Amino acid sequence: xxxxxxxxxxxxxxLLLTGIFLxxxxxxxxxxxxxGWLSVPTAILAGVAAWVDKLLxxxxxxxxxxxxxxxxRAALSMQVLVVLFLLAFGLGLVYSSVxxxxxxxxxxxSISITPADRLDRKHIETLDPKEGVRRFRVVTSPFxxxxxxxxxxxxPETLDVYPxxxxxxxxxxxxxxxxxxLLRLPPVAVxxxxxxxxxxxxxxxxxxxxxLATDTEPRSxxxxxxxxxxxxxxxxxxxxxxxxxxxxxxxxxxxxxxxSRPKVLRPLTTLEPGMMILAEVRSRANKRVASAEMSLGNxxxxxxxxxxxxxTEGSP
Amino acid sequence: xxxxxxxxLVLALAAALTMPAWPAIALERPVVEVKLLLQELAYRxxxxxxxxxxxxxxxxxxxxxxxxxxxxxxxxxxxxGEAVTGPLLTFKLGARDQGPSTLLKEVGLHIExxxxxxxxxxxxxxxxxxxQERYRDAVGNPAALLRExxxxxxxADYTTLIREVLSGIPIARTGQMWTQxxxxxxxxxxxDLCMEVNSVxxxxxxxxxxxxxxxxxxxxxxxxxxxxxxxTSIENYRGFLFSEASPQQEGxxxxxxxxxxxxxxxxxxxxxxxxxxPCGTGVSGDPLAPDNQDFRRPGGRP
Numbered sequence: 001x002x003x004x005x006x007x008x009x010x011x012x013x014x015l016l017l018t019g020i021f022l023x024x025x026x027x028x029x030x031x032x033x034x035x036g037w038l039s040v041p042t043a044i045l046a047g048v049a050a051w052v053d054k055l056l057x058x059x060x061x062x063x064x065x066x067x068x069x070x071x072x073r074a075a076l077s078m079q080v081l082v083v084l085f086l087l088a089f090g091l092g093l094v095y096s097s098v099x100x101x102x103x104x105x106x107x108x109x110s111i112s113i114t115p116a117d118r119l120d121r122k123h124i125e126t127l128d129p130k131e132g133v134r135r136f137r138v139v140t141s142p143f144x145x146x147x148x149x150x151x152x153x154x155x156p157e158t159l160d161v162y163p164x165x166x167x168x169x170x171x172x173x174x175x176x177x178x179x180x181x182l183l184r185l186p187p188v189a190v191x192x193x194x195x196x197x198x199x200x201x202x203x204x205x206x207x208x209x210x211x212l213a214t215d216t217e218p219r220s221x222x223x224x225x226x227x228x229x230x231x232x233x234x235x236x237x238x239x240x241x242x243x244x245x246x247x248x249x250x251x252x253x254x255x256x257x258x259x260s261r262p263k264v265l266r267p268l269t270t271l272e273p274g275m276m277i278l279a280e281v282r283s284r285a286n287k288r289v290a291s292a293e294m295s296l297g298n299x300x301x302x303x304x305x306x307x308x309x310x311x312t313e314g315s316p
Numbered sequence: 317x318x319x320x321x322x323x324x325l326v327l328a329l330a331a332a333l334t335m336p337a338w339p340a341i342a343l344e345r346p347v348v349e350v351k352l353l354l355q356e357l358a359y360r361x362x363x364x365x366x367x368x369x370x371x372x373x374x375x376x377x378x379x380x381x382x383x384x385x386x387x388x389x390x391x392x393x394x395x396x397g398e399a400v401t402g403p404l405l406t407f408k409l410g411a412r413d414q415g416p417s418t419l420l421k422e423v424g425l426h427i428e429x430x431x432x433x434x435x436x437x438x439x440x441x442x443x444x445x446x447x448q449e450r451y452r453d454a455v456g457n458p459a460a461l462l463r464e465x466x467x468x469x470x471x472a473d474y475t476t477l478i479r480e481v482l483s484g485i486p487i488a489r490t491g492q493m494w495t496q497x498x499x500x501x502x503x504x505x506x507x508d509l510c511m512e513v514n515s516v517x518x519x520x521x522x523x524x525x526x527x528x529x530x531x532x533x534x535x536x537x538x539x540x541x542x543x544x545x546x547x548t549s550i551e552n553y554r555g556f557l558f559s560e561a562s563p564q565q566e567g568x569x570x571x572x573x574x575x576x577x578x579x580x581x582x583x584x585x586x587x588x589x590x591x592x593x594p595c596g597t598g599v600s601g602d603p604l605a606p607d608n609q610d611f612r613r614p615g616g617r618p
Contacts, residue, residue, distance in 0.1 A: 194453065250449070310357065
């Protein structure tokens with residue numbers, strides 16, 4: 001008969017192990033299905049124990065049980081249990097995780113998770129949606145710690161990570177899709193690209209600028225940001241725009257065909273609503289051929305037509 | 317032997333004494349300066365300012381050379397510097413006027429005559445350079461654009477250029493009327509003008525009348541060299557181009573009744589030009605002949 005104190009301590013231990021298991025399941029992704037490998041040694045151990053039990057005489061069996069009970073009682077002392085609880089609780093207060101659930105339709109993308117108070121400690125990994133949920137272990141604090149989460153194709157967000165519960169981030173819900181910028185080029189700009197010109201997309205920061213993307217391929221349209229389908233309503237608007245410019249049916253067809261097949265450009269920095277963007281096509285002589293400047297809004301697809309620059313300028 | 321020499325000397329002296337002292341009246345062909353201006357902004361943006369200057373100078377030289385091979389009644393030379401001394405033939409490479417919002421533009425050469433001695437021609441000629449659908453094509457580097465300009469000008473319709481534009485340049489401001497048959501002697505040799513017979517000229521005359529000299533202009537057809545069978549009072553015109561008056565022109569009958577020496581030829585223009593063949597070689601030793609020019613340097617000579 002087990003000592004009632006010992007029974008309580010075993011129950012407390014089981015509760016502790018259950019808590020650790022649940023924590024590991026939530027933060028490390030260790031699920032019951034992941035412990036299947038334990039079944040074989042457990043079965044072998046049980047078989048060996050049953051076989052040994054049959055070999056032993058009652059006095060021997062009682063002696064072993066008594067010894068085991070004494071050892072267990074000694075090991076599961078109150079002090080040990082308290083230390084184990086405190087240790088588990090303490091670690092649980094400090095270590096937590098960020099669970100990222102990608103959109104299965106997205107391509108592989110880079111993700112970075114950075115403590116908002118230590119931006120130099122940027123942690124970047126590649127996220128493959130085919131792998132499903134991805135967990136990132138982070139060091140937090142008892143009252144939560146803010147982290148900046150940047151997933152390619154989505155607007156960056158700063159969210160708090162709390163102990164025990166952690167943070168669950170779903171692409172498309174907690175993270176808003178970043179806007180994609182469809183840049184439509186006039187024929188004169190396409191001709192300039194064919195002649196050795198280049199497209200430059202710049203983020204305006206005050207008087208400075210950060211180059212987000214460049215390309216020299218002679219295409220009629222570029223999609224800066226994540227791939228995005230073009231809404232059918234755009235075709236009608238483009239047609240009207242071209243008709244107003246006096247294009248004939250052939251020219252309209254050529255332009256719409258070119259604009260409907262943009263080349264996707266990945267910007268060096270994810271586009272965010274509110275960014276000021278300058279897009280320019282520069283000639284081989286580095287003169288401005290066509291340009292557009294815009295502030296990004298909340299729409300998922302921002303459609304901009306670059307306009308020919310009529311000002312003359314000297315050589316740089 | 318001695319007697320023969322003496323006779324020859326006497327004959328030579330007699331010939332020298334009896335020969336009238338006619339002044340030499342052969343004229344130089346008019347010099348037309350040629351200039352290409354790269355006006356199309358879509359093209360200008362593709363080149364640096366220095367490249368544009370070089371390209372314009374080089375293209376002007378090449379156009380002048382091409383014109384010289386096709387047209388012999390004028391000397392074509394690229395404009396050097398800004399000072400225009402005579403007629404200036406400007407080729408403006410620019411878009412056809414299709415409105416400012418047009419996305420696809422047709423680009424062509426707008427050719428016009430200006431400057432001194434350009435006559436009264438105010439018309440312009442337009443030669444297609446690139447059709448609308450080629451507006452998306454690359455302009456190319458300066459060398460490629462030059463080649464394309466040469467190609468377009470080589471293939472162009474010179475008849476219209478001459479009739480509409482170059483007909484404003486007088487090839488002579490003097491000449492002599494002739495009555496049998498009625499026509500005019502132009503003080504240029506046919507070979508110098510590289511002009512085939514049946515080319516059409518426009519002769520402007522000051523004709524005496526009861527109200528004083530009045531200006532009358534007539535069409536005339538180049539008919540060959542002036543080679544009358546006997547001696548004339550205008551022997552200094554012998555060998556020059558004779559142009560016969562086209563029939564059924566207003567005032568032509570009145571002209572027939574006027575003494576030729578009373579008619580003052582004011583200007584001779586070319587309306588229709590038939591070339592004798594490839595011209596361009598110019599007069600031997602002519603420093604303006606295209607073959608004698610160095611087109612490698614903008615506006616430069618060897």
